[in-house]
Amino acid sequence: MKRDGYTCHALSFDYGQRHRHELAAAERVARHLGVIQHRTVAVDLRAIGGSALTASIPVPKDRPEADGGRAGEIPVTYVPARNLIFLSIAVGFAETIGAWDVAYGANSMDYSGYPDCRWPFVNAFIEAANLGTKAWDDRTRRHESAGFRVHAPLINLTKAQIIRLGRTLGVDYSLTHSCYDPDEAGNACGRCDSCLIRKRGFMEADLPDPTRYAAAVVGR
């Protein structure tokens, strides 16, 4: 979004995720990339439960299905309606700062088991957001502007393509975090879906993987 000339305000969510280390990582990345501000909104999704990422369901390890979700099953790390909730809060944030463009980091290639990472959902969401906010002008029955747009620049890229693109844009991957089940120090487990997909991404992109893995994994 920065490359395309947008002035960026970053938003993260503290939703009771096991992998809270990603919040510190998001803060580091946001500062490194020079955004106007980075806000973290607390929304306690543990109160509704239902996912391995927020409840006491174990995070699956070493799953062969982490090969691109081709099995078509929705994994237990799916958080009910999570991205619908996050996009809704993002639209509220956009409204308060007078922005119309929301950038969404969803990726459908590696996680095709997640229904909220696909264009049909994103397009339906935009329609709902425009009808449910000030963007919709009740008097004229027309949008004040073109309305909200949701950009999802990574949605149709493979993990390897994403990693290469980030590299050309100056992303420092040593600042980033993907693991669903890190240890206390924030080291990646190396075995959850998110780690497996990230690792293979670096391999396929033929780039060094700067991820700090837990000792037990490094030793394998």
Next chain:
Amino acid sequence: MKRDGYTCHALSFDYGQRHRHELAAAERVARHLGVIQHRTVAVDLRAIGGSALTASIPVPKDRPEADGGRAGEIPVTYVPARNLIFLSIAVGFAETIGAWDVAYGANSMDYSGYPDCRWPFVNAFIEAANLGTKAWDDRTRRHESAGFRVHAPLINLTKAQIIRLGRTLGVDYSLTHSCYDPDEAGNACGRCDSCLIRKRGFMEADLPDPTRYAAAVVGR
């Protein structure tokens, strides 16, 4: 919903509202009506700001526009994307308990200035919710069932009609709370839009108003 035979799970939101007294009231009402459970989800909308209900913007008092929003202006008590966010969390909750029916207390008659209290928004939201959750089966490209339904039984009723309907269904209005700006003890201010509309509702319904108003208002 209970009258129509549904088994009810109630959901409230602690979103940083000034009128947190409504959360205790919701708990009282839910217990009185005998729901299966009542959960309160914390979502800190103060972090995005932009409303008199969550930020340090004063709640307007004695507004003539509280006559049914006919002026067409969206009031400063509008919380950006609030109901979009609440409905999204409700759909996530429904998903975790295996429910397909979400009941939404929106009312368009008295608050026509709120864009998220109207059917076009609700219908677009249902579409997004079905595409963004497990309800959508990627393999068959069809919904698992008819998908989520959002019921909004109060949406086209006047406040007087709502009060009469509640009366026939056994609602104890002394347990309820509407004021946007109550005093410490939870007494209603009697002067915000929400109080003005509620008061007029009781008058038009020709029913006694059991609301506890702040002393200064009672004395007027």
